[in-house]
Amino acid sequence: MARTGDKMAREKLFQHLSDSFLIFAQHNTWNKSDAEEIVQDTLMTITSKYREIEFEISFSAWAYQVLENKLKSFFRTKTGRANKDKLLSDKLEASAMWIPDPSLQRKLRNCLQIIGKYGNQYARVINFSYLGFETGEICRKLNTTPSNIYNILSRARRMLRHCLDKGEI
Amino acid sequence: MSGCKDRRFEKMLFAYEIGILPEDEKRELELHVLECEFCLGELKQFKEAALHIRHDENTRQTIREIVDSNADGQSAVIRTRRLWSTIVPMAAAAAVIIMLVLQPWQIEIRPRQEAAAAENRLAIIDFVNYADPADSQQLGKIIANLLITDLSESHFVQVISGQRLSDQYEQVEYAESIKIDDKLAIENAKKAGASWILTGSILRTSPQLEITSRIIDIASGDIIGSQSLSGDSASTIFSMVDQLTTAVKSDLPVPDGARFEADRLIADFTTHSAEAYRYYLDGLDYYRKHLNTNARRSFEQVLEYDSTFAMAYYYLTLIKDASMLDGAVKYMHKASEKDGYYIRALQASRDHNRELRESILGQLIDRYPDETYALQLMGNLKFGWGQYDEAIDYYERILAIDPKNKEAYNLLAYSYSNQGRLDEAIKANDKYRSIAPNEPNPYDSRGELFARHGMLDSSIAAYQKALEIKPDFPPSLENLGVNHIFKGEYDEAAEYFHKMASAESPSVRSQGRYYLALIPLNQGKIKKSLEVIDDCMAADRLEGAEAEQGYKHVIKGVIYDGMNKTDAALSEIRQSLPYAGGKNHLYYWIMARSGNSEEARKDLKRNRDTLEVSPGVMADYYLAAGAVDFADGLYDDAIANLEKAEEISRSFPADYLLGQAYLKAERLEDAIRVFEKRLSIYESYRVCRGTWSVKMHYYLGLAYEGAKRFDDAITQYEKFLQIWQNADSEIEELHDSRVRLARLKSIG
Numbered sequence: 001m002a003r004t005g006d007k008m009a010r011e012k013l014f015q016h017l018s019d020s021f022l023i024f025a026q027h028n029t030w031n032k033s034d035a036e037e038i039v040q041d042t043l044m045t046i047t048s049k050y051r052e053i054e055f056e057i058s059f060s061a062w063a064y065q066v067l068e069n070k071l072k073s074f075f076r077t078k079t080g081r082a083n084k085d086k087l088l089s090d091k092l093e094a095s096a097m098w099i100p101d102p103s104l105q106r107k108l109r110n111c112l113q114i115i116g117k118y119g120n121q122y123a124r125v126i127n128f129s130y131l132g133f134e135t136g137e138i139c140r141k142l143n144t145t146p147s148n149i150y151n152i153l154s155r156a157r158r159m160l161r162h163c164l165d166k167g168e169i
Numbered sequence: 170m171s172g173c174k175d176r177r178f179e180k181m182l183f184a185y186e187i188g189i190l191p192e193d194e195k196r197e198l199e200l201h202v203l204e205c206e207f208c209l210g211e212l213k214q215f216k217e218a219a220l221h222i223r224h225d226e227n228t229r230q231t232i233r234e235i236v237d238s239n240a241d242g243q244s245a246v247i248r249t250r251r252l253w254s255t256i257v258p259m260a261a262a263a264a265v266i267i268m269l270v271l272q273p274w275q276i277e278i279r280p281r282q283e284a285a286a287a288e289n290r291l292a293i294i295d296f297v298n299y300a301d302p303a304d305s306q307q308l309g310k311i312i313a314n315l316l317i318t319d320l321s322e323s324h325f326v327q328v329i330s331g332q333r334l335s336d337q338y339e340q341v342e343y344a345e346s347i348k349i350d351d352k353l354a355i356e357n358a359k360k361a362g363a364s365w366i367l368t369g370s371i372l373r374t375s376p377q378l379e380i381t382s383r384i385i386d387i388a389s390g391d392i393i394g395s396q397s398l399s400g401d402s403a404s405t406i407f408s409m410v411d412q413l414t415t416a417v418k419s420d421l422p423v424p425d426g427a428r429f430e431a432d433r434l435i436a437d438f439t440t441h442s443a444e445a446y447r448y449y450l451d452g453l454d455y456y457r458k459h460l461n462t463n464a465r466r467s468f469e470q471v472l473e474y475d476s477t478f479a480m481a482y483y484y485l486t487l488i489k490d491a492s493m494l495d496g497a498v499k500y501m502h503k504a505s506e507k508d509g510y511y512i513r514a515l516q517a518s519r520d521h522n523r524e525l526r527e528s529i530l531g532q533l534i535d536r537y538p539d540e541t542y543a544l545q546l547m548g549n550l551k552f553g554w555g556q557y558d559e560a561i562d563y564y565e566r567i568l569a570i571d572p573k574n575k576e577a578y579n580l581l582a583y584s585y586s587n588q589g590r591l592d593e594a595i596k597a598n599d600k601y602r603s604i605a606p607n608e609p610n611p612y613d614s615r616g617e618l619f620a621r622h623g624m625l626d627s628s629i630a631a632y633q634k635a636l637e638i639k640p641d642f643p644p645s646l647e648n649l650g651v652n653h654i655f656k657g658e659y660d661e662a663a664e665y666f667h668k669m670a671s672a673e674s675p676s677v678r679s680q681g682r683y684y685l686a687l688i689p690l691n692q693g694k695i696k697k698s699l700e701v702i703d704d705c706m707a708a709d710r711l712e713g714a715e716a717e718q719g720y721k722h723v724i725k726g727v728i729y730d731g732m733n734k735t736d737a738a739l740s741e742i743r744q745s746l747p748y749a750g751g752k753n754h755l756y757y758w759i760m761a762r763s764g765n766s767e768e769a770r771k772d773l774k775r776n777r778d779t780l781e782v783s784p785g786v787m788a789d790y791y792l793a794a795g796a797v798d799f800a801d802g803l804y805d806d807a808i809a810n811l812e813k814a815e816e817i818s819r820s821f822p823a824d825y826l827l828g829q830a831y832l833k834a835e836r837l838e839d840a841i842r843v844f845e846k847r848l849s850i851y852e853s854y855r856v857c858r859g860t861w862s863v864k865m866h867y868y869l870g871l872a873y874e875g876a877k878r879f880d881d882a883i884t885q886y887e888k889f890l891q892i893w894q895n896a897d898s899e900i901e902e903l904h905d906s907r908v909r910l911a912r913l914k915s916i917g
Contacts, residue, residue, distance in 0.1 A: 016209065020202050023212050026220075027188070060203040064196075100225040101217065108221055109231045116235035123235040126222065129187045130229055138189060147364055147388035151290070153183035158569070161215060166562075 018043060021067050028071055042070045111163035115156055122156035125149055172572050173207045176360045182211055186219035289365075289423050290539070292329040292358035293317050296369040296380065307447055308371055308406070312380065314450055315410040316367070316417070318505050319435045323418065325427035327539055329361050359387050361571070362539075367417060377401060378409055384420055394420025406443055407436035438505045445474035449481060457576070459610040461488045462643070462674045472496075479504040483512055490716075494519055507537060514546065521786065526550065541567045541574055548580060555817055557584045575605050579614050587819075591622045609635040609642040616648055623849040628652055643669060643677045650684055651853045657892065659688050679709050679717035686724070690859035693896020693903070695728055698859070719748025724859065726759060731860045731900075735763035752776075754822060757793040761800030769797050788818035792826070799826055804834040821847060821854045825861050829868055837876040844869040860900075863892050867902045870909070879913050886910040 021042055025035035045066050050059070116123055121142075128138045135146050142149070173179035178201045184190050185198050202208045212219075221228045293316050296309035304310070320328045358366040369382030383395040396416040398409050411434055418427045440446050452467030465488050471481035482496035497504075497512045504512060510533035517526035527550060533543040548563030561584050567577035578601035585594035598618060602611040616631035629652050635645040650665035666688070669681025686701035702721055709717050722745035729738035738759045746752060752772070760769040773794055795810030811827040814820070824847040831840035844865050847855075855862035870885035886906045893903055 016206070017203070019213060020199070020209055023202070023209075023216065024199050026216075027185075061200060064200055064203060100221055100227065104217060104221055105225060105227050108218060108228050112228070112231050112235060116238070120235050120238075123232050125189070126187055126232050127236050129189045129223075130232070133189065134191055135184065135189050135194075136191065145364070145386070145388055147386075148289075149189075150180040150184055151362065151364065153187070154180040157183040157186075157215070160218065164218060 014043065014047070017046070017063060024067060025071065029074075034074070038067070038070050038074050041074075042067045045070070107164055108160075111160055114163055115159045118159070121152045125153060172569060173205055173211075175201065175205075176362060178202075178205070178208060179211070180362070182208065182215075183219075186212070186215065187223055289325060289421070290327045290329055290361075290363045291320065291384075291417075291421065292354075292361055292363035292366040293320070294354050294358075294366065294368055296371050296382070298371040298374075300371055300374045306374075307450065308374065309369075310450055311406060311443065311446055312369065312371070312410060312413075315407065315435050315439065315446070316413060318439055318507075319410055319414040319432075320417065321537070322433065322438075322506055323427055324430060325423045326418070326421065327537070329358070329363050329539060355385060355387060355390065363387055365393070365421065378406065380409065380413070382413060382417070384417065393422065396420070405436070405441075407434070407439075407441065410435050438503055438508075440471075440475040440478050442474040445471045445478055445481075448474070449478065452481070452484060456484055456488065458605075458608055459644075462677070465489050477503055479512060480508050483508070483515060486515060491519065507533070507540070510536070510543070511546075523550070539570050541571050541577070544570075545576055545580065548577075548584075552580065552584060552587075555587075557588050560584045573604050575601055575608075575611075578604065579611070582614060582618060586618050586621055591618065594618050607638060609639040609645060611635075612638065613642065613645045613648065616645065616652075620648070620652065620851040623851065625652055625655060625851055628851065641668065641672060643672065643674070643680070647680065647684065647853060651856045652851060654688060654691050654856050655851050659692070662688055675712050675714045676717055678712070679705070679714045682708055683717075683721060683724075684856075687856050687859055690724070690728070691856060691863060691892070693860065693863065693893035693900055695732065695860075695897045695900070699725065699728060716748070719745045720857075722748070723755060724857065726755060727858060727861070730759055730762060735759060739763050739765075752793075754789050754792040754796050758796035758800060758826075761797040766797055766801050769793075773797065788814045788820065788823070790814075791817070792820070792823050795823070795830070796826055799830050799833075802833075804830045808834060808836075821850075821852065821858065822861070825858070825865060828865070828872075832868060832872055832875070835875070837872050840872040841869065841876065841878075844872060863889065864902055866892070867906050870906065874909065874913065879916065883910060883913050886913070 018039060021039040022035060025038045026032065029035055029038075042063075046063050050063075112123070124142065125138055128141065133141070135149055138149060139146055178198055181190060181194065181198050185195060190198065198208075202212065222232070293313050295313045298304040298309045301308070317328050320326055354368060355366055364387055366385050366387060367382055368385065369380060371378070371380050373379040378400040379398070381395065381397045383392050385391070386393050394417070396413055398412055398416075400409055411432075414432065414435070421427070440449070448467045448470040452464045452471065455461070455464035455467055465485065468481045468485050468488075471478050472485075475481075477500045479497050479500040482493045482500065485493040486497060494512075494515060498516055501509055501512045510529055514526050514529040514533070517523075517529060527547070530543055530547045530550065533540060534547065537543065544563050544567045548560045548567070551557070551560040551563065561581060564577045564581045564584065567574050568581075571577070578597050582594040582597035582601065585591070585597060595615070595618060598611060598615045601614065605611050612631050612635035616628045616635065619625075619628035619631060629649060632645045632649045632652065635642055636649070639645075646665045646669045650662045650669070653659070653662035653665070663685060666681045666684040670678050670685065672678050672681065682705040683702070686698050686705055689695075689701065690698035702725055706718055706721050709715060709721075722741045726738045726741035726745065729735070729741060742756050742759050746756065757769045757773060760766065760772075773790070777790065791810045791814035795807045795814060798804070798807035798810060807830040808827065811823055811830060814823040815827060824843050828840050828843040828847070831837070831843060848865055848869065866885045866889035870882045870889065873879070873882035873885060886909055889906050890903070890910065893900070896903060
């Protein structure tokens with residue numbers, strides 16, 4: 001529908017893409033302005049090309065590939081730039097760093113502790129992630145399956161969301 | 170939004186957010202998010218929290234503290250174990266010491282047991298009966314349900330009910346005769362959040378029962394265990410399920426504790442009778458579909474075969490007679506752990522102990538987090554108190570677990586409706602209808618939603634649709650008849666009530682006869698109405714339906730009160746009390762109206778402190794107090810009490826009296842507001858109070874007249890006189906409204 005010129009459909013589609021891409025990009029770089037730059041760049045490419053291209057795969061998959069390429073390109077460029085002008089690069093990075101929210105910190109601490117009373121499995125999984133382990137390694141350490149890990153985390157996330165919204169489990 | 174279409178991805182969200190997903194799964198998830206509004210919404214809403222968990226040092230520190238603090242608890246358990254292993258060989262006679270040491274050990278281990286159970290979800294589907302493909306004896310279903318009940322006793326495994334899975338099958342248009350292959354079963358189990366699925370077959374039923382089963386790991390599709398059992402001459406289906414439970418727990422990758430936990434014989438906490446159990450499953454099925462007549466019959470059959478089946482008593486308490494709860498309580502020791510919670514919660518409800526009921530349900534939910542019926546009961550508790558936001562939360566929790574839960578959508582719709590959110594109510598009902606398109610109840614509910622919001626014609630259309638599906642569905646027959654009364658279409662109303670009066674169930678027949686009496690009553694034909702009610706009561710006695718007499722005494726009391734025959738009214742209300750289970754607002758209203766208000770007040774005061782804290786009774790208390798104040802002419806006090814009643818439970822009698830109290834206190838705008846609101850709600854309660862409902866037009870007319878809205882007043886007087894055009898001439902309000910109407914028209 002977006003390709004045939006339906007404006008509302010296009011706006012909706014691009015909004016969804018923009019929201020998704022921002023999350024994906026920030027997953028790779030927690031520098032907010034870098035992420036925004038990557039997303040902008042990606043969307044410009046998509047906007048200019050989506051009408052013409054014959055998709056061999058779905059539109060989503062194609063758009064995702066564009067983002068992946070932009071991310072790779074960004075990190076290659078960033079490494080190069082950093083080598084050239086480290087001071088400037090550090091300054092830029094510092095100015096766009098993510099800043100924690102004290103109020104959310106307090107709420108999170110409270111809720112994580114409440115959930116911790118029901119079992120600390122989720123905390124153990126998260127702690128392993130801090131140490132750089134991925135799912136497979138965590139499964140070996142906890143003698144469980146990936147599916148179980150996802151279930152543990154999913155349950156904890158649900159409880160955490162509820163607690164953050166309502167202040168209780 | 171009710172959830173992600175593919176729950177596998179939904180479960181991966183947090184793993185993604187904290188960055189532990191392998192690259193291929195991360196990519197797969199991100200591609201999915203591009204097409205899933207629900208998952209994108211989830212990521213957006215939780216983004217800041219996820220960033221904190223991932224990057225904020227303070228939050229990381231909290232996580233480490235939680236890991237460390239529970240690590241201390243674990244080492245304490247180990248110390249206790251070592252102590253135990255030292256004591257046992259030392260003192261064979263020290264059983265007490267062993268128990269003292271064991272008990273703390275077990276208490277400490279409990280949170281971990283249940284944490285383990287929360288992740289270890291096993292789905293069980295009905296066994297396929299190759300010996301009898303039609304499964305005429307329902308053995309496949311019986312074995313599966315017994316297994317579910319038995320394994321649910323474990324603290325290490327959470328069992329996903331077969332009902333949830335079969336509901337998913339039904340709405341994918343599979344006929345009952347079609348057997349679901351394993352792949353589809355695995356898909357559905359995955360969506361339901363299971364780690365494993367147990368499938369099974371009945372190979373032979375005679376001369377002995379022979380069954381096989383296997384456990385499939387959902388993630389990998391691998392078979393992680395298989396079981397094969399052959400019965401002998403002493404075997405019963407129950408003893409074989411016991412063996413199967415043991416075998417399944419051995420094969421499941423759960424902590425060793427699962428093999429050593431106490432395991433009662435399944436027959437000891439269900440029944441020893443296969444016939445009884447078969448009828449029990451039928452009863453549950455009917456109950457879930459709101460086919461209460463059939464459900465009642467099935468549960469009664471259960472008790473024919475096993476008079477100690479606790480849960481049969483439980484359900485009969487809900488759909489037949491509150492006194493059946495005594496049986497459930499008496500045989501509670503023969504119920505499963507889960508069912509024990511339900512019985513105790515119902516007992517707390519009967520004892521009017523809201524806090525205890527809420528506590529028991531809370532414990533039940535903690536123990537069985539996926540138990541949607543418990544979540545529903547908790548939601549209903551909140552609903553009853555008018556805490557609709559909290560009720561909605563519980564119903565949404567059910568839908569997060571079981572997106573095809575019909576009852577949750579139904580209750581969600583009523584919750585929204587009670588908040589005045591009709592659009593959302595209809596959307597929830599749309600979902601309900603889409604899940605159960607061939608059941609009458611969704612359409613009946615829809616009719617009720619429309620009726621509550623003044624859309625009479627839409628309501629009628631919905632009820633008619635319900636009857637197309639099930640022509641003898643009592644609620645829709647009743648509601649259609651009531652709607653036609655509101656429209657003044659009395660012949661049509663009578664047609665539906667006659668259908669009720671020739672139903673199979675004696676109580677439905679009695680109700681049908683009763684409603685036939687309400688037709689003349691709503692037209693102001695009081696004498697005729699009294700005759701029909703007396704005939705109705707005589708028919709009840711002939712049919713042995715004395716239990717249905719209570720509400721007929723009530724309506725006679727209301728009628729006599731309207732005729733200012735307060736002694737007769739009081740006599741009728743007193744005769745209704747044994748059926749009502751206690752004095753209600755009508756009793757106190759008529760006591761006060763018959764000159765006994767002092768006694769009424771003393772009685773109310775005496776009861777006040779012992780009153781249960783439950784919405785129905787508290788609302789009725791304030792209604793009763795308000796009614797007595799009104800009868801005594803203390804209108805401000807009446808208003809205060811009636812407003813409290815209305816706040817807890819917006820009811821027709823509360824509004825009827827409150828509106829009049831406002832009128833007497835010359836708070837005309839308030840009176841108008843209350844009467845207008847109530848007259849826009851088309852509910853059977855209005856019709857059941859006969860003259861009160863129609864008189865509201867008259868009182869609204871008075872309020873408009875007082876507020877100098879003469880055109881509106883004329884409309885209401887005309888409406889009143891039109892409905893009562895053939896009414897008995899002695900009715901006081903009739904005469905007064907004619908006089909007022911004539912005066913207003915002459916003013917022009």
